[in-house]
Amino acid sequence: MTSEDKTETITPEKGPFDFNFLISLALALLVWIGLRNDVVWGSFVGEADREALQIAFEMRVNKTLPGSHPILFLNLDDSVWLGATADGPALAYAPRPVLADLIEASYGTPGMPRPKVVIVDIDLFWRTPDEAAEQRIDKILQKWGRDPEAPLLILQREVTEGDGRPDSLAAARASDRDSIILSAPEDNIVWASAQLTGDEVMGARYFTHFLCIDTPTGIEASATTAFYAAVARKAETPREAIQIVQKSMEGPRSYCTGTWDDVSFDLTIPGRQPLTFKSQQSLINYNLNAGSADDPEPQLPAADMFVIPAGLVQPGMVAGLSANDGVVIIGSAAIAARDRHISAYGAMGGSLVIANVIRGVEAGGEVRRMAWYLEAILLTLFVMLIVLAFWYCRKARDYLKPMEGLHWAMRIARTPINLLTNPVIIKILIGIGVFWVGAGASYFLLDDGLWLGLAAPAYAAALNEAREDFEELMESLRNAETKNG
Structure with missing residues (x-):
C-alpha cells in the first residue's frame, strides 16, 4: 500500500454540518436581517419574497374572512x-x-x-x-x-x-x-x-x-x-x-x-x-x-x-x-x-x-412579518435541510458509476438521477420550493395579517452550497490529473 493510499484511507469522511454549513447559515441570516429593512426589501434582493406575497394575494382573491x-x-x-x-x-x-x-x-x-x-x-x-x-x-x-x-x-x-x-x-x-x-x-x-x-x-x-x-x-x-x-x-x-x-x-x-x-x-x-x-x-x-x-x-x-x-x-x-x-x-x-x-x-x-x-x-x-425569533428558527431549519440535500446529492454522485461504458438504455434511465444530483438543478429546485412554501404559508397567515418570506435567504444558502460543490468537483479533477500525471 502506497503512502497516498494510506492517506486516503485515514482521511475522515466529510459530514453535512461542517464549517461550510456555518457559512451558509451566516449568509442566509445576513440576507434575512437585511430584508427586515424596508429599503432592502424594496430592492432587487426582496423581489422573490415580494412575488411570493403577490401570489398569496392572488390565491386569496375573494376569500370570505372569518x-x-x-x-x-x-x-x-x-x-x-x-x-x-x-x-x-x-x-x-x-x-x-x-x-x-x-x-x-x-x-x-x-x-x-x-x-x-x-x-x-x-x-x-x-x-x-x-x-x-x-x-x-x-x-x-x-x-x-x-x-x-x-x-x-x-x-x-x-x-x-x-x-x-x-x-x-x-x-x-x-x-x-x-x-x-x-x-x-x-x-x-x-x-x-x-x-x-x-x-x-x-x-x-x-x-x-x-x-x-x-x-x-x-x-x-x-x-x-x-x-x-x-x-x-x-x-x-x-x-x-x-x-x-x-x-x-x-x-x-x-x-x-x-x-x-x-x-x-x-x-x-x-x-x-x-x-x-x-x-x-x-x-x-x-x-x-x-x-x-x-x-x-x-x-x-x-x-x-x-x-x-x-x-x-x-x-x-x-x-x-x-x-x-x-x-x-x-x-x-x-x-x-x-x-x-x-x-x-x-x-x-x-x-x-x-x-x-x-x-x-x-x-x-x-401586514407584518412573523416574530423575528420564529423566522430565525424556520430559516435555520431550512438551511439545515438545504445542506443535507446537497450532502446527500454529493454522496449519490460518489456512489453512482460513471456513465461511460453503460448501455444506452441505462444512460437514459440514469439521466433523471444525474439531473437531480446536479448542484445547479438542486439550487433551482430549492429556490422554487422555498418560494412556494412562503406563498402557501402566507395564504393562511394573512388571515391574521402575517406573512412569511424566506426565499432570498434560503437561496443565498443554496448558492454557497453550490459553490462548495463546484470547488470539491474541481479539487477532485485536479487530484485525478495529478495521479494520472
Whole structure:
C-alpha cells in the first residue's frame, strides 16, 4: 500500500454540518436581517419574497374572512359619467344628483335596519356648479348629523401641498361643509383621507395610516378612512368610534409636530386586542377583487362583498345588503373617475382598494412579518435541510458509476438521477420550493395579517452550497490529473 493510499484511507469522511454549513447559515441570516429593512426589501434582493406575497394575494382573491361583515360598493359606472349621450365626452365630475340619491339611499329609514358605516369616496368638499343638487346634499348631511341612530358617515377628502409626513405637511382645502361636520349634534360625520403609495410594480401596495395635516389650529394627525370604518363596525355609536380613533392619534400627533420620534401607535377596536402599527404606512392585505368595473349588472365577488351599479340602487336594497354591521362605499371604479390604481389584481378603482384596506385592518392590522425569533428558527431549519440535500446529492454522485461504458438504455434511465444530483438543478429546485412554501404559508397567515418570506435567504444558502460543490468537483479533477500525471 502506497503512502497516498494510506492517506486516503485515514482521511475522515466529510459530514453535512461542517464549517461550510456555518457559512451558509451566516449568509442566509445576513440576507434575512437585511430584508427586515424596508429599503432592502424594496430592492432587487426582496423581489422573490415580494412575488411570493403577490401570489398569496392572488390565491386569496375573494376569500370570505372569518367573522367578516358585508361591504356594499355603490359604483358610479361609465353610464353615470357619460350622461344621456354615450357618444359625448365623460362628465368632468361625479354628477351630484346621482350622489345625492346614493347618500339618501344609504342613510336609510330611522327605526329600520341600516348599515353601520357609510363612506363617500368622492370629494364633496369641492362644490360643483350644480347648486340645486349641492344644496340637497347639504340638507341630507344636516339631517344625518341630527339623527342619533344614523350610521357613521365618512367623507373622503383630497389633501394638497405635501405628502403628509412631518417634513412635508399636507393641507385640506377650506369648505363650507366643514361647518356642517362641526355643528352635527350627534358627532356622526367625519372627514378622512385614504392615501395609497406603491412601487415600480404595484401602484397601490401600501396604505398610509395617518397624514400630518397643517390646519388653522395647528398640526394634526388625520387617521385613514379604514381606521374609522373598522372601529365603527364594533363601536356602540359613531361618536364613540370617532373618539376612539382620534384618541389613537395622540402619539402620531406628537410625531407630526416633532415632539416625539416614535411613530408607533395602538388602535383600539372594541371587543378585541388593540392593533399595533409601527410605521406611518404598511402593506395592503388584498383579498377582494370585483372584476370588471364596467359590468352593468350587480356582482357578488365574495359572500360578503356586493357591487351594485348606481342606476340600480334602491333604498331597501342598501339596507337589506348591509344591515349586519355593514359598510357602504359610494364611489366609482370607472375610468372616467380617474381613480384607478394598479393593485394585486390589476387595475382597480380606489373605492375597491379602500374595501381591501378595511378588511385587512380587521384581519390583523398592518401586514407584518412573523416574530423575528420564529423566522430565525424556520430559516435555520431550512438551511439545515438545504445542506443535507446537497450532502446527500454529493454522496449519490460518489456512489453512482460513471456513465461511460453503460448501455444506452441505462444512460437514459440514469439521466433523471444525474439531473437531480446536479448542484445547479438542486439550487433551482430549492429556490422554487422555498418560494412556494412562503406563498402557501402566507395564504393562511394573512388571515391574521402575517406573512412569511424566506426565499432570498434560503437561496443565498443554496448558492454557497453550490459553490462548495463546484470547488470539491474541481479539487477532485485536479487530484485525478495529478495521479494520472
